[in-house]
Amino acid sequence: xxxxxxxxxxxxxxxxxxxxxxxxxxxxxxxxxxxxxxxxxxxxxxxxxxxxxxxxxxxxxxxxxxxxxxxxxxxxxxxxxxxxxxxxxxxxxxxxxxxxxxxxxxxxxxxxxxxxxxxxxxxxxxxxxxxxxxxxxxxxxxxxxxxxxxxxxxxxxxxxxxxxxxxxxxxxxxxxxxxxxxxxxxxxxxxxxxxxxxxxxxxxxxxxxxxxxxxxxxxxxxxxxxxxxxxxxxxxxxxxxxxxxxxxxxxxxxxxxxxxxxxxxxxxxxxxxxxxxxxxxxxxxxxxxxxxxxxxxxxxxxxxxxxxxxxxxxxxxxxxxxxxxxxxxxxxxxxxxxxxxxxxxxxxxxxxxxx
Amino acid sequence: xxxxxxxxxxxxxxxxxxxxxxxxxxxxxxxxxxxxxxxxxxxxxxxxxxxxxxxxxxxxxxxxxxxxxxxxxxxxxxxxxxxxxxxxxxxxxxxxxxxxxxxxxxxxxxxxxxxxxxxxxxxxxxxxxxxxxxxxxxxxxxxxxxxxxxxxxxxxxxxxxxxxxxxxxxxxxxxxxxxxxxxxxxxxxxxxxxxxxxxxxxxxxxxxxxxxxxxxxxxxxxxxxxxxxxxxxxxxxxxxxxxxxxxxxxxxxxxxxxxxxxxxxxxxxx
Numbered sequence: 001x002x003x004x005x006x007x008x009x010x011x012x013x014x015x016x017x018x019x020x021x022x023x024x025x026x027x028x029x030x031x032x033x034x035x036x037x038x039x040x041x042x043x044x045x046x047x048x049x050x051x052x053x054x055x056x057x058x059x060x061x062x063x064x065x066x067x068x069x070x071x072x073x074x075x076x077x078x079x080x081x082x083x084x085x086x087x088x089x090x091x092x093x094x095x096x097x098x099x100x101x102x103x104x105x106x107x108x109x110x111x112x113x114x115x116x117x118x119x120x121x122x123x124x125x126x127x128x129x130x131x132x133x134x135x136x137x138x139x140x141x142x143x144x145x146x147x148x149x150x151x152x153x154x155x156x157x158x159x160x161x162x163x164x165x166x167x168x169x170x171x172x173x174x175x176x177x178x179x180x181x182x183x184x185x186x187x188x189x190x191x192x193x194x195x196x197x198x199x200x201x202x203x204x205x206x207x208x209x210x211x212x213x214x215x216x217x218x219x220x221x222x223x224x225x226x227x228x229x230x231x232x233x234x235x236x237x238x239x240x241x242x243x244x245x246x247x248x249x250x251x252x253x254x255x256x257x258x259x260x261x262x263x264x265x266x267x268x269x270x271x272x273x274x275x276x277x278x279x280x281x282x283x284x285x286x287x288x289x290x291x292x293x294x295x296x297x298x299x300x301x302x303x304x305x306x307x308x309x310x311x312x313x314x315x316x317x318x319x320x321x322x323x324x325x326x327x328x329x330x331x332x333x334x335x336x337x338x339x340x341x342x343x344x345x346x347x348x349x350x351x352x353x354x355x
Numbered sequence: 356x357x358x359x360x361x362x363x364x365x366x367x368x369x370x371x372x373x374x375x376x377x378x379x380x381x382x383x384x385x386x387x388x389x390x391x392x393x394x395x396x397x398x399x400x401x402x403x404x405x406x407x408x409x410x411x412x413x414x415x416x417x418x419x420x421x422x423x424x425x426x427x428x429x430x431x432x433x434x435x436x437x438x439x440x441x442x443x444x445x446x447x448x449x450x451x452x453x454x455x456x457x458x459x460x461x462x463x464x465x466x467x468x469x470x471x472x473x474x475x476x477x478x479x480x481x482x483x484x485x486x487x488x489x490x491x492x493x494x495x496x497x498x499x500x501x502x503x504x505x506x507x508x509x510x511x512x513x514x515x516x517x518x519x520x521x522x523x524x525x526x527x528x529x530x531x532x533x534x535x536x537x538x539x540x541x542x543x544x545x546x547x548x549x550x551x552x553x554x555x556x557x558x559x560x561x562x563x564x565x566x567x568x569x570x571x572x573x574x575x576x577x578x579x580x581x582x583x584x585x586x587x588x589x590x591x592x593x594x595x596x597x598x599x600x601x602x603x604x605x606x607x608x609x610x611x612x613x614x615x616x617x618x619x620x621x622x623x624x625x
Contacts, residue, residue, distance in 0.1 A: 049449045057439070057471070058445075059442075062449070064446060065442065065443035065444060066450045091435075197431065198451075207433035
C-alpha cells in the first residue's frame, strides 16, 4: 500500500476498522473528535456499528455491552472524558473483556485546555478505574506508529482478554504525516465461547465482576495478576537510539520522546555521548532494558510533557544505580529541541565535573 | 406401627397446575420474605417460555437487590454498573440485533443514578425491553430515600418524611418516557394482587413482542413492595402499594403506538 498524508485521529480510526473493529461508541471531545467523525461515515458503509453516545459514561458502558457479546469494540476520548470512563473500565477489567480505548491527552487538570499534554500517565497506567488492575498501554510517537499500535492493540486485547489503551497526546491526533495504512482484514464471524449470544444449545453464559466471598475475589485477582505478569514478561516494547556508548540516557514517551530524539541527534553531532530510550509500552513498562542500560550509563534524564510521572517508573527500573534527572513542560506547552539540548549539555558537563 | 405404600393410596388423575417455568432456574433466590422481585422474575420467565425466546434472551442485571437476577434465569446474562444497564443493553443489542435484550432495574438505579442512560436509550428507541421495579426506596443499602419515594414517606435518609422543599417531588418515569417519540410501549403495572399480577404479565408479553417486531423501546414499570425496609408485614406492604403508591403512580398504558396496540389485540383474540 502507498503512503498517504494522514491526520493522526483519522489514521487511528481507519486503522481500527481495517484491524477488525466491529462496533464503535464515542462522544465528541477535542482533540480526538475527527476519530469519531471518520468512523461515523465509515462504519455504516461497512455495515458495522457506530453510535454517538449521550456521554462518555454511556459510551464506555456501551463498549462494555458490546465487548460482552464477543465483538471487537472501541471508544476514543480525551482526558476529561477518560475520567468519566473509569467506572466502566473497572467493570470491563473485572469481567475480563477485550476492548480498545484511545485517550488523546490534553492539558489539565479540570477542563484545562485542548493542547497536547501527557498528564494522564498515572491515570492510564495505574488508575484506569477502582480496584487492582493495569491496562496494557501503548504510546505512539508518530502517525505511522499510531496506525501500527492500533492494529497491535486489537491483537493484544483479543490475545489476553485485557483492555488496551492507546495513550497519545493531542499532537499525535492533530498532526498530518505521510503514513501507510494496513490492509483490510476479513470480517470476523466467530464469537468466543464465553460471549453472550443467547443460550442456544449450551449452558448459559454470565458476564459479571461480582465475587462476594473474599477468597473468590482474591482468586480472581490473582488470575488477573498472573496475566499481567505474563504481559510484563512478553510485551515490553521500546525504541532505542545510540545507547551503545552513551554516558547519558534520555527517556521520554510519545511526542516528548520524539522531540528528545531530535535533541539527542544534535548532541551526537556535537560529539556528546548521549542515547535515547523511548518506551512504546507504558504498561508493561520496559523495566528490564532500562535496568540493563542503567548498568552502563552514568545518568538518566527523563523528558515529559507533565510534571514528572513516567519519572517514577524510570526510577523504579533504575533502582538507584545512577542519578535520574527530569525536564518537563506542563499545561499544553511542547518543549523545543533546543531546550532539551541545553539540559543535555548541562547534565553532560555535570558528569564531566563529577568524574 | 403401620406403614403405607403407594399402592394403598387411591389412584387419582392428577393435573399439573403449577410448575417452574423452563426459563427460571431452580436456584433459591436471596430475596427477603414477601419481596415482589420473585413475582417479577416469574412473570418474566413465563413470558420468555410463552414466546419461545429463552435461547435468544440476554438479561442485563442492575446494581441493587436484583444484582444477582442473572442467577435466577436460564438465559445468558450480565451485570451492569449502577444505573448503566440501558447503555450496556444498547451495546449488546446493537451488536446482537437478533437477540432479545432485557434490562432489569430498580428505582434508584433507573431513576436516579441512571436517569441519563434510560432517557437516552428511550429517546434513541433502542430495541430493548426495560423492566423497572419501583418500590419507592433503595433496598440493598437499607431503605434510603429514592427518587420515587413518596412525599412524607419515612426512610433511613429522610427520617422525618420526604419533604418537597428539601428534596423535590417523586419522579414519574413512565409518564416522562412516554413523551419521547421513539418509545413504542410504556406501561405501569402493580404486583400487589393476583388480578394485577396477571395484568403485569400481559404488559411484559406486549413489551417483549414489541421488541421482537423491532417497534422500538419498551418499558414496564412494576409497583413493588419492600416489607423489610418499609417495616411492614408482607401483607401490609402489598396493601400499602395499593393505597399509597397507586394514587401517586396511576396504572395503565402510557404509550402504545398503533403497531403495539395491534400486537396486544392479537393476543386478546388469540
